Amino acid sequence: MFKISLGWIYSKNADAMKQQNIHIFLWSLLTIILCESLSEMSLAQIDRQDLTLLPIDELMKIKVITVSRVPEQYAEAIAAIRVLPGETLKRAGTSCIPEALRLVQGVEVARFDANKWAISSRGFNHIFSNKQLVLMDGRSLYTPIWSGVFWDAQDTYLEDIDRIEVIRGSSGSMWGANAVNGIVNILTKDASETEGLVFNAGTGSELKLRIGFRYGDQITDNWYYRIYGKYQQWDNQVLSDGSNAHDTWGQGMGGIRLDGHPDPTTHISFQMLGYKSSGWHRMKIAFPNPPYIRTTDSNYKTSGLTVLGLLNKQTSDVSHYQLQIYYDYLTRRDPILIQGWYRAFDLDYQHQWGTCDWNELLWGMGYRYMSDHIVETFALAVIPERRVYPLYSAFIQDQMHLFSNRLRLIIGSKFEQNEFSGFEYQPNFRVMWDIKQHHHIWGAVARAVRTPSRADLDTRFPLEIVPGEEVTPAWTGKKIIVAATGSKKFKSEILHAYDLGYRYYSNENYFIDVAGFYYQYDQLRSYEFGAPRLETIMGQQYPMLPYMQYNDEYGTVYGIELGMDCELNDDWRFHGAYSQLKMDLKVHPPSTYPGSEGHEGETPERQYTFFTTWDISKRQDVSVIFRYVDAVPGLKIDSYFVTDLNYRVRINDHVELNLVAQNLGYPHHAEFREGPIPFISSEVKQSVFTNLIWRY
Amino acid sequence: MRRDVRHTPYIWWLVIIVSVGISISYANTAPKNAGQPTEYEVKAAFLFNFAKFVEWPVSALVSTDSVLIIGVLAPEDVVDVFKEVIGQKVVKNRRILIRQYYWYRDIEFCHILFVGNNESKRLPRILNFIKNKPILTVGDQIEGFAEAGGIINFVLNDKLVNFEINPTAAKRLDIQISSKLLRLATIVDDDQEARE
Numbered sequence: 047m048f049k050i051s052l053g054w055i056y057s058k059n060a061d062a063m064k065q066q067n068i069h070i071f072l073w074s075l076l077t078i079i080l081c082e083s084l085s086e087m088s089l090a091q092i093d094r095q096d097l098t099l100l101p102i103d104e105l106m107k108i109k110v111i112t113v114s115r116v117p118e119q120y121a122e123a124i125a126a127i128r129v130l131p132g133e134t135l136k137r138a139g140t141s142c143i144p145e146a147l148r149l150v151q152g153v154e155v156a157r158f159d160a161n162k163w164a165i166s167s168r169g170f171n172h173i174f175s176n177k178q179l180v181l182m183d184g185r186s187l188y189t190p191i192w193s194g195v196f197w198d199a200q201d202t203y204l205e206d207i208d209r210i211e212v213i214r215g216s217s218g219s220m221w222g223a224n225a226v227n228g229i230v231n232i233l234t235k236d237a238s239e240t241e242g243l244v245f246n247a248g249t250g251s252e253l254k255l256r257i258g259f260r261y262g263d264q265i266t267d268n269w270y271y272r273i274y275g276k277y278q279q280w281d282n283q284v285l286s287d288g289s290n291a292h293d294t295w296g297q298g299m300g301g302i303r304l305d306g307h308p309d310p311t312t313h314i315s316f317q318m319l320g321y322k323s324s325g326w327h328r329m330k331i332a333f334p335n336p337p338y339i340r341t342t343d344s345n346y347k348t349s350g351l352t353v354l355g356l357l358n359k360q361t362s363d364v365s366h367y368q369l370q371i372y373y374d375y376l377t378r379r380d381p382i383l384i385q386g387w388y389r390a391f392d393l394d395y396q397h398q399w400g401t402c403d404w405n406e407l408l409w410g411m412g413y414r415y416m417s418d419h420i421v422e423t424f425a426l427a428v429i430p431e432r433r434v435y436p437l438y439s440a441f442i443q444d445q446m447h448l449f450s451n452r453l454r455l456i457i458g459s460k461f462e463q464n465e466f467s468g469f470e471y472q473p474n475f476r477v478m479w480d481i482k483q484h485h486h487i488w489g490a491v492a493r494a495v496r497t498p499s500r501a502d503l504d505t506r507f508p509l510e511i512v513p514g515e516e517v518t519p520a521w522t523g524k525k526i527i528v529a530a531t532g533s534k535k536f537k538s539e540i541l542h543a544y545d546l547g548y549r550y551y552s553n554e555n556y557f558i559d560v561a562g563f564y565y566q567y568d569q570l571r572s573y574e575f576g577a578p579r580l581e582t583i584m585g586q587q588y589p590m591l592p593y594m595q596y597n598d599e600y601g602t603v604y605g606i607e608l609g610m611d612c613e614l615n616d617d618w619r620f621h622g623a624y625s626q627l628k629m630d631l632k633v634h635p636p637s638t639y640p641g642s643e644g645h646e647g648e649t650p651e652r653q654y655t656f657f658t659t660w661d662i663s664k665r666q667d668v669s670v671i672f673r674y675v676d677a678v679p680g681l682k683i684d685s686y687f688v689t690d691l692n693y694r695v696r697i698n699d700h701v702e703l704n705l706v707a708q709n710l711g712y713p714h715h716a717e718f719r720e721g722p723i724p725f726i727s728s729e730v731k732q733s734v735f736t737n738l739i740w741r742y
Numbered sequence: 743m744r745r746d747v748r749h750t751p752y753i754w755w756l757v758i759i760v761s762v763g764i765s766i767s768y769a770n771t772a773p774k775n776a777g778q779p780t781e782y783e784v785k786a787a788f789l790f791n792f793a794k795f796v797e798w799p800v801s802a803l804v805s806t807d808s809v810l811i812i813g814v815l816a817p818e819d820v821v822d823v824f825k826e827v828i829g830q831k832v833v834k835n836r837r838i839l840i841r842q843y844y845w846y847r848d849i850e851f852c853h854i855l856f857v858g859n860n861e862s863k864r865l866p867r868i869l870n871f872i873k874n875k876p877i878l879t880v881g882d883q884i885e886g887f888a889e890a891g892g893i894i895n896f897v898l899n900d901k902l903v904n905f906e907i908n909p910t911a912a913k914r915l916d917i918q919i920s921s922k923l924l925r926l927a928t929i930v931d932d933d934q935e936a937r938e
Contacts, residue, residue, distance in 0.1 A: 098828060110784045110898075310886060
């Protein structure tokens with residue numbers, strides 16, 4: 047740990063310390079926290095009594111110090127995993143899910159504009175991050191049209207999040223295609239854990255309005271339900287010169303969840319939720335007539351509906367199955383760019399079976415029926431407009447516990463048949479060895495694929511309009527559309543992953559996680575100019591120069607990630623995250639695609655987060671988060687170092703007040719910039735907000 | 743705009759690193775809140791009391807006449823606390839012996855078996871392995887412990903250590919639990935007769 051810390055000191059990019067005042071404040075805060083805790087420690091040297099002399103009814107009256115345990119499944123997970131419990135999100139003052147992910151080492155979270163985020167682990171970040179899978183309660187939030195996640199649409203009531211599990215690195219053998227660089231799994235609480243009424247309302251400089259409620263109750267003996275709803279309205283961000291970026295947005299959602307435990311071995315769950323979100327973004331769009339490229343503000347609307355059912359049953363001491371069905375529907379409308387819908391029906395079965403003492407088998411099958419309809423516009427088309435694409439999948443994983451459970455092996459694979467690239471296999475082999483109690487070493491070798499999205503095959507997106515003589519003498523005098531186009535021959539992107547990790551956890555107060563990876567990618571997306579042709583756009587013929595997709599990029603990405611949790615005493619906790627990676631990408635000749643250098647430069651090579659939380663008293667606590675993200679030269683983004691603060695006070699048993707300050711350090715800073723996408727990015731302002739919560 | 747401040751941050755990193763360093767070294771050495779007992783210190787005292795208020799069938803006592811063995815299927819730090827608090831004690835003229843098991847197949851004869859929370863997934867196999875042996879099983883906040891056939895299970899209520907007892911399971915093994923314990927416990931039944 048320490049050596050790496052020293053590396054921070056010599057950080058050449060630490061040009062973040064602009065506002066001295068804030069730092070003096072933070073400095074004092076740290077000192078105070080430190081002194082407090084030291085004095086507390088020295089005061090506490092009271093003689094220990096012999097507890098065995100106490101009668102048993104007295105023992106029952108002693109309040110004990112408890113320690114938070116790392117649940118077994120995480121300590122023993124053979125992957126680079128980090129779990130954010132719901133309580134951590136509340137302590138951090140999280141106002142939306144993407145913000146929570148900033149606490150995880152190795153995950154890059156960049157706010158593109160007010161309503162868009164680029165989130166990915168281990169590089170290749172983009173607002174359409176195609177190698178990062180995201181699930182919520184077992185439902186895929188990853189869109190197969192463009193890949194990536196619409197973070198402005200997908201949300202839930204934050205109070206009811208049980209935990210967010212983040213696995214960095216290839217997870218395709220279990221979760222299927224597109225979990226190439228990692229998976230984020232958002233899990234909400236069982237309705238039996240959310241009885242009572244919660245109401246919250248807040249306002250702030252960026253998050254203008256935030257209201258929400260949840261009400262949960264018992265129906266009969268073993269059946270519970272909750273209903274919830276929320277609305278949030280965000281202010282405009284700013285452009286780099288400080289002017290208004292016109293990207294305000296608002297979102298409302300609501301849902302219901304029903305959970306039943308008719309007997310101790312059965313769990314039935316039903317969920318329904320709907321959302322509607324509307325906002326503005328600024329785009330640079332090609333038009334067929336002068337001035338050809340126009341920058342325009344546009345108002346988009348998106349809405350969706352999800353219904354999900356789950357049956358979980360323990361059939362014997364060693365056998366357990368799960369059946370899940372969901373239906374997902376979303377629409378997105380933008381007057382210039384897009385009008386369309388997507389829907390999915392998914393059926394998934396899993397069976398876990400302890401075949402003998404030391405062997406456990408997990409297998410499953412799935413079917414997903416997806417369809418979409420995107421109306422053609424000049425600015426963007428996906429041809430054919432309408433398409434249906436089923437996905438069949440199956441997986442098998444065998445886990446062995448050997449040598450008194452000190453060595454665990456997992457071997458398994460996922461198999462998928464999809465409409466766009468056909469049959470895919472994603473095997474893995476994982477091993478974990480307990481070198482000593484609490485000390486684990488693990489390693490993994492895996493193959494994962496990113497399957498083509500609809501856009502990879504069918505899209506047509508005009509980039510610019512150029513004079514014909516620049517392309518071919520035959521078209522002199524004409525205007526030619528240069529358009530990024532998909533290719534029917536586009537294949538899956540492939541990863542061969544090598545992971546190595548060390549994990550230390552004690553039940554006492556420590557958790558240290560070190561993960562290193564060496565990833566070899568092949569058949570990554572590249573572009574080449576095709577032959578000029580005549581293209582029919584909206585019923586009219588235009589000369590077009592296609593800039594077509596190929597699979598010619600390849601290369602390696604390697605890096606290291608550190609995570610640390612440390613509980614100094616009951617009141618004071620630390621959490622640190624550090625990650626560093628290096629990308630080395632090339633193209634297979636004869637391709638001359640220059641993007642590989644671009645991709646290398648589009649990822650921050652270093653990031654760290656330092657999060658400390660301190661319970662001042664039973665009713666008050668403070669959290670401080672320092673975040674550093676390296677410069678991204680490829681996107682012309684400076685490194686930044688910002689601070690988030692959260693102060694919580696429980697005014698009485700029912701009312702809690704949060705005061706949150708975020709992104710302190712600069713008036714505004716850029717986290718991502720536009721690449722070859724129509725949207726224009728904006729910068730994140732420093733902000734404050736308050737939130738008042740009633741619980742009954 | 744941000745160009746002129748490249749030299750400032752080093753002191754910041756020093757502060758952070760030093761504070762992390764100090765805190766780590768403290769966390770390593772300083773006992774956590776020495777005044778207030780920790781969860782497992784109290785649980786150890788409970789185990790001591792269980793030994794006091796439970797009568798084993800004669801068959802269980804003959805083999806080892808001068809010791810009372812508490813088997814622990816839990817991480818090392820729990821075992822260390824137990825050893826510290828009750829490792830030197832004598833109950834019913836028997837010296838307490840704490841024995842750690844790393845894997846349930848290692849379980850040999852013992853009077854009390856403490857099953858750690860991290861073993862909850864393997865519980866059915868553990869109970870099956872020691873089936874019909876006169877062992878007082880004690881679960882560490884394991885959900886469904888009594889229902890699965892365990893005898894005593896710790897529960898934590900707002901930082902107070904309480905426990906549940908399954909008298910039917912004890913009776914099945916001929917283990918007698920004093921009424922004093924039963925009075926203080928939450929009684930649960932595994933209903934195994936009803937199921938069979």
